[in-house]
Amino acid sequence: MKIGFITSEYPHPSVKHAAGIGTSIKNLAVNLVKKGVKVTVFVYHQNENNIVEDEGVTIHLIAKKNYKFFTWYYYRLRLQKYINEVVKKDKINILEAADWTGITAFMRFNLPLVIRFHGSDAYFCKLENRRQKFKNFVFEKLALKKAVAYIAPTSYAGFETQRIFGLDKKKIKTIHYGLQLENFVNNTPNEYDRNTILYIGTIIRKKGVFELAEIFNRVIRSNPDAKLILIGNDSSDIKTGEPSTYKLVEQIFSDEAHKHVNYLGKIPYLEVQEHIKNAHVCVFPSFAETLGMVTIESMALQKPVVNTSIGWAQEIIDDGKDGFLVHPTEIELYASRIVELLNDDVLCLKLGKAARNKVENRFDINKNADINIEYYKSVLNT
Incomplete structure (x- = not known):
């Protein structure tokens, strides 16, 4: 089997941007290669055209190009032509693309297209209760309607996307993201930087960072350390237009809390894992995700997690068993859960161990890659 992925991000030094979508694609791509599948990744909106090899995956970098008029249309035609040429030459059997921005709208391929719900603009607008640009909705709907099948990282993301766009729910398969578990090992879960609370994610309103500032104000009152x-x-703030969301968040911290806050910005991926290992508690008070890669990464490293309680999170954590679930607007309860963990080493180790077991059972990419392969086969045989 030969599979092509269409994406705007992928973790590689030659690619100008990579985040959660890119990480999840790479985790899957590398494991598909290990199972004998030929994988080609088409990364658009890049600085240059190039082809590189990485861990058995062939990566096509496709440069961004502007046109005098209708760049959104003509650039898609350019991508379509390039991808179709490679598909024909390399005999690729199936393509997969993300739903975000509807990149495959107006494209035609001579092979089945599957779209994975990494999170459309329409999906996030619904969760954030904000208005979506009509053009964005049309592009995403056109792209989705052209696909022959869909993959959702959580049943919640699948259900919400199906309702927004009126898709055939029979064509949606839930397959969780996964981790290469041997890369996420914490041999000393009882060793950590005491009283350190860690947040990983874009500094943006939808991630609950404003609520997190209020939560930390409560925590510092109970635990001055x-x-x-x-x-x-x-990132810029969509509500106020302020170019720095963190500048707005800083204004919420109390004077005492602000003394105990350290914003590191973006750091290398390998350093992030060390920060997770050193953390006492990891927190993710988000309002909008499809699953949340950093949550399962923290769980894999046996960290006690206080996560949001919204839809998708209920498929990751069983509240009180392998982490805590609290709605981001429940400031006092969220803070009390964090304080409870900071004060109870036994509970932290218990939740961390259970979290690791959950990830091994549900988010092992080696197992989930097999599920993806079987689903691709079923699509090809339809």
Whole structure:
């Protein structure tokens, strides 16, 4: 079997951007290669045209190009032509693309197209209760309607996307993201930087960072030794237009809390894992995800996690068993869960061990790659 992935991001030094979508694609791609599948990744909106090999995966970098008029249309035609040429030459059997921005709208391929629900703009607008640009909705719907099948990382993401776009639910298969578990090992879960709370993710309103500031204000009152570390890109704020969301978040911290906050910005991926290992508690008070890669990475490293309680998170964590689930707007309860963990070493180790077991059972990419392969085969045989 030969599979092609169409994406705007992928973790590789030659690629200009990579985040959760790119990480999940790479985890799957590398494991598909190990199972004898030929994988080609088409990464668009790049600085240059190039072809590189990485861990058995062939990566086609496709440069961004602007046109005098209708760049959104003519660039898609350019991608279509390039991808179809490679598909024919390399005899690729099936293509997969993300739903975000509807990149495959107006494209035609001579092979089946599967779309994975990494999170469309329409999906996130619904979760954030904000209005979507009509053009974005049309592009995403056109792209989705052209696909022959869909993959959702959680049943929640699948259900919500199906309702938004009126898709055939029989064509949607839930397959969780996965981790290469041998790369996420914590041999000393009882060793960590005491009272350190870690947040990983873009500094953006939908991730609950404003609520996190209020939560930490409550935590510091109960535990004056608590520290908060934030890792991730800063972003502009969609509500106020402020170019730095973190600047707005800073204004929420109390004077005492602010002394105990360390914002590291974006750091190398390998360093992130060390910060997870060193953390006492990991927190993800997000309002909008499809699954949340950093959550399962933290769980794999046996960290006690306080996560959001919204839809998708209920498929990751069983509240009180392998982590805690609290709605981001429940500031007092969220803070009390964090304080409870900071004060109870036994509970932290218990939840961390259970979290690792959950990831091994549900988010092992080696197992989930097999599920993907069988689904691709079923699509090809339809």
